[in-house]
Amino acid sequence: MSSRWGWAAVAFVTAALFLLPIVWMVGTSFKPAIEYVSTSVDLFPGAPTLAHYRTLLDDGILGKVLNSLIVAVGSTGLALAAGFPAAYALARLRLPARLDIVFLLFVLLIKLSPPIVLAIPLYQVLRTFGLLDTLAGLVFVYQVYSLPFAIWMLLGFVRDVPLAYEEAAMVDGAGLGRRLATVVLPIMLPGLISTAVFLMILSWNEFLYALLFIQTPSKFTLPTYIATLITEDETFWGKLAAIGFLASLPILAVVGVVQRGLTRGFAGGLK
């Protein structure tokens, strides 16, 4: 019994160390500048203040949140809309000449290759279509990663839908469209939701393409806005901590989903 408590103590200290930077961030977001531009190691504010949050509102932070949301919802919607039919076709229908394998290997290569390698030609593509410096342009370029991710994850969920259910619907005369809508989609809804959560996080956190393809500050997403604050070489830590805390809240709220999905999505290839 006592060894269990000793073990728990070690685990709690380790967990606390992992959480320390996050606790520091939350604490600093409520500290007046004089408390963090100092040599103190206090994590919590002595004289709590909401000043940094007020400054953020005055700086138009809500606009950046809205930009991030638009891009996240748009790119997630597009990736699911294009990715689900593709995943279904790859999982269930017969393609000639092992095209499914070729397609999946290509998807994998893109999913694993560094985003910078496509940046220069993508810049030129966006410019050709007049999508440079637009949120719609970001929704499209995020498909470079969102779509492979969606196909890869949905593929597993489609395979989990028992074939017998679909065959029963076929016997009842249901066509492909009706089977998808009334059998496949409802059964894989939990999988669809966790895929959507992952896609939203992917887009919410994306930095490189947002940095390269958006120039107008009013169109910045949260990561690019944070980057401009970080690289200004000033100690805006209260403001940075506040914005970091706000940007993390929606994601920390779904950490459970992430934890379950991670072991599935990434370790899924290993059975």
Place this chain on the structure above:
Amino acid sequence: MHNPSRSVPFVLLTPALLLFAALTLYPLARGILLSFFVTDYGFAGARFIGLENYADLLGDRFFQRASWNTVAFTLLATAGEVGLGLMLALMVNRRFPGRWIVIPSLVAPFVLSTMVVTAIWRAWFHFDFGFLNNLLRAAALPPVEWLFDPNIALLSIVLVDVWQTTPLTFLILLAGLQAIPLEVYEAARLDGASPRRMFLDMILPLLMPHIFLAALLRSIDSFKIFDKVYALTGGGPGNATETLSMYVYRLGFRFFDIGLASAAAVVMIVIAGALAAVYAARIIKGADHV
């Protein structure tokens, strides 16, 4: 399965194929082609020079340094993350009170946006008022130039990466540990094996596929590193922390040497492709067993 019509699969694949064609295949082909030209933007006014960009690249000491930095970063970060992830997984893989709150606490850093993570650590690394140096001073130790000492800066970025992404290796290895049948532990206990022998002789071999997967996924991802370098050091001091992604960015989007930057990008694709091939082989092999 059933085969209603030959065209149905292609109809279903069309939206994805169109997006791939416009956003991946075409840019990929264009990027490879650009690497054989001298150009500051597109093909208008570009001059074909064959493999000259590649020759220039190999002789460029900035490219050599960026390659070395990327390799060093990838190896250090992957080793740190797999090692620490394994320790955490072993720690959590048993019953103790409060386990339900320890696991999400260990996962939390991974879900934060990289830019938020970077903001925190840039403040922590500050020489005069950063949290880390404040701790060192409180312990009567000399403060460290975390980001401006060329010998330390890369290690500081590794530290941030380890904090942020160890949760992933931890979860993969924990899943691996939990997949080991209880009988294995029972048998070892009956044999009177010491915990150390049990770990080395029985657990570790069974865990190897998961360790390999975690290391592979982390090296593929570490190889891409851009965000943290961009916002923590900008590649400096000098070019002590410039990675390949930063190098392509600087050449392509700061100096507009599109040909040379494209050649560097092609080199990166080849390396990423080799890593992806290992991963693909792993998956195909895994599928054969099922």
